[in-house]
Amino acid sequence: xxxxxxxxxxxxxxxxxxxxxxxxxxxxxxxxxxxxxxxxxxxxxxxxxxxxxxxxxxxxxxxxxxxxxxxxxxxxxxxxxxxxxxxxxxxxxxxxxxxxxxxxxxxxxxxxxxxxxxxxxxxxxxxxxxxxxxxxxxxxxxxxxxxxxxxxxxxxxxxxxxxxxxxxxxxxxxxxxxxxxxxxxxxxxxxxxxxxxxxxxxxxxxxxxxxxxxxxxxxxxxxxxxxxxxxxxxxxxxxxxxxxxxxxxxxxxxxxxxxxxxxxxxxxxxxxxxxxxxxxxxxxxxxxxxxxxxxxxxxxxxxxxxxxxxxxxxxxxxxxxxxxxxxxxxxxxxxxxxxxxxxxxxxxxxxxxxxxxxxxxxxxxxxxxxxxxxxxxxxxxxxxxxxxxxxxxxxxxxxxxxxxxxxxxxxxxxxxxxxxxxxxxxxxxxxxxxxxxxxxxxxxxxxxxxxxxxxxxxxxxxxxx
Numbered sequence: 001x002x003x004x005x006x007x008x009x010x011x012x013x014x015x016x017x018x019x020x021x022x023x024x025x026x027x028x029x030x031x032x033x034x035x036x037x038x039x040x041x042x043x044x045x046x047x048x049x050x051x052x053x054x055x056x057x058x059x060x061x062x063x064x065x066x067x068x069x070x071x072x073x074x075x076x077x078x079x080x081x082x083x084x085x086x087x088x089x090x091x092x093x094x095x096x097x098x099x100x101x102x103x104x105x106x107x108x109x110x111x112x113x114x115x116x117x118x119x120x121x122x123x124x125x126x127x128x129x130x131x132x133x134x135x136x137x138x139x140x141x142x143x144x145x146x147x148x149x150x151x152x153x154x155x156x157x158x159x160x161x162x163x164x165x166x167x168x169x170x171x172x173x174x175x176x177x178x179x180x181x182x183x184x185x186x187x188x189x190x191x192x193x194x195x196x197x198x199x200x201x202x203x204x205x206x207x208x209x210x211x212x213x214x215x216x217x218x219x220x221x222x223x224x225x226x227x228x229x230x231x232x233x234x235x236x237x238x239x240x241x242x243x244x245x246x247x248x249x250x251x252x253x254x255x256x257x258x259x260x261x262x263x264x265x266x267x268x269x270x271x272x273x274x275x276x277x278x279x280x281x282x283x284x285x286x287x288x289x290x291x292x293x294x295x296x297x298x299x300x301x302x303x304x305x306x307x308x309x310x311x312x313x314x315x316x317x318x319x320x321x322x323x324x325x326x327x328x329x330x331x332x333x334x335x336x337x338x339x340x341x342x343x344x345x346x347x348x349x350x351x352x353x354x355x356x357x358x359x360x361x362x363x364x365x366x367x368x369x370x371x372x373x374x375x376x377x378x379x380x381x382x383x384x385x386x387x388x389x390x391x392x393x394x395x396x397x398x399x400x401x402x403x404x405x406x407x408x409x410x411x412x413x414x415x416x417x418x419x420x421x422x423x424x425x426x427x428x429x430x431x432x433x434x435x436x437x438x439x440x441x442x443x444x445x446x447x448x449x450x451x452x453x454x455x456x457x458x459x460x461x462x463x464x465x
Contacts, residue, residue: 010308015320019301019328027297029166033173034293036202039181041286044198045351047188048135050279052195053351055135057282058128061260062140066111068252070151073104074158076245080237081162081224090223097159098230099237101152106233108151115144126260127267129275135195142199146207153210156217159224168216176209247386247395254402259285261410265426269418277423280360283351284344284368291336292375295329299379307387315452322384322449329376340369364427371431374438381445397444401437409433 009018045053077100084093115122119140123133143150160168180201187197217226262281266274302325309317339347344365348358382397409429417425 011312016324019321019324023298023301026300027294029170030293030297032177034290036177036180038286038290040198041283042351043184043188048194050354050357051131052135053282054275054279055132056139057278058132058263059136059140061256063143064256068249070154071252072245072249074154075248076241078158078162079244085223093224094227095230096237097224098227099234101155102231102233103238104151104155105148108147112144112147131275138195139199142203146203149210150206153206153213156213163224172209172213175212176205179208180205257407261407265410265414268414270423280357280364284361284364287347295375295379298325298329299383302380303383303387306384310388325380326376333373333375337369337372340365367427368430371434374434377438377442381441397441405433
């Protein structure tokens with residue numbers, strides 16, 4: 001008696017329900033982690049004031065650059081480890097993890113030294129308003145000081161993820177986020193430590209998460225373990241790790257550069273209003289990050305679904321899930337666009353009782369969210385090419401919005417048109433670049449899908465014959 005091999009649900013189940021089933025756990029995990037920065041901003045704004053959230057927002061791009069470097073090293077390592085485990089090369093996976101941990105420790109320590117010792121000069125180069133500088137320094141210093149710990153924490157978490165231990169990854173993320181919220185409340189409202197209190201809450205949360213991740217890696221049976229003799233810099237491993245992690249680095253750094261360029265543009269254009277506008281953009285940005293995370297979760301689920309089905313030559317299901325993902329992201333973004341254009345002040349009241357700050361943030365929101373409905377095209381379409389193994393178009397489409405359009409536009413506007421059109425022009429650059437990106441990326445993807453449909457038709461005709 002012969003048994004027919006069972007077809008996995010990802011290749012056979014109805015597309016839309018399975019897509020949602022795959023996306024929801026990812027979204028939930030991202031939102032738990034995203035509360036980290038959102039709650040930080042609420043507590044700082046409530047407990048300290050408007051200039052404090054402006055200073056923290058000004059320091060955030062530097063923090064994001066640290067995160068981007070850590071993510072580059074961790075994601076590159078995870079890619080190599082997953083492939084080694086798939087090939088049953090567990091000892092080589094141990095070697096890669098241990099060497100990567102050494103590199104993470106080295107880079108984290110080096111960045112800590114540079115940022116802590118040159119923090120005043122860094123903010124001077126950023127032309128930060130003097131009222132915000134003390135808050136920016138107070139926030140950045142404790143977080144930068146634990147660079148070695150935060151980088152090693154990221155590498156260990158990515159090692160757990162590379163082994164498929166997503167439950168343990170979620171435990172680490174949830175522990176860090178919830179502890180940060182509790183310590184924020186304690187340090188800001190009970191001890192009244194101000195911005196340094198918020199920074200130390202973040203630093204201590206990361207440190208606890210570091211030791212928790214270390215504990216999880218050493219408890220139970222794991223295919224990857226720390227091996228002291230490999231805890232050293234190994235050039236060939238680091239070269240491959242960095243090469244594989246560069247797309248993640250560019251994505252994170254693009255966001256950091258956008259924040260940095262907006263702050264510089266506001267200083268150049270808004271003059272004496274710059275501190276208020278940087279603070280307003282800060283609370284808008286923290287809100288935007290939380291709103292954006294479900295889109296990111298849907299993109300990750302889409303990528304897995306599309307890649308798996310394309311590998312199984314089920315092009316029809318690839319096209320179906322593309323339509324489903326674009327539909328869900330459009331519906332989700334339409335809801336938030338409506339809220340953030342018409343009644344954003346309802347959200348911003350959470351952060352502060354400063355009505356001038358809330359009104360400025362609402363004004364910015366009513367402009368930047370005009371084309372937010374196109375976010376699905378900008379995220380899902382490049383992910384299609386990445387999932388299918390087309391690296392060059394994936395990289396180009398990912399870089400198009402931020403690196404090719406937005407960053408140059410912010411620089412040129414500040415230099416040539418800022419005095420004439422004022423700070424509102426900075427915010428209008430966002431929907432303009434969103435629309436241009438959606439048109440270019442959308443048409444390119446439509447052309448590719450048309451070719452995919454043609455291949456599908458030929459494949460079906462061959463099957464019939």
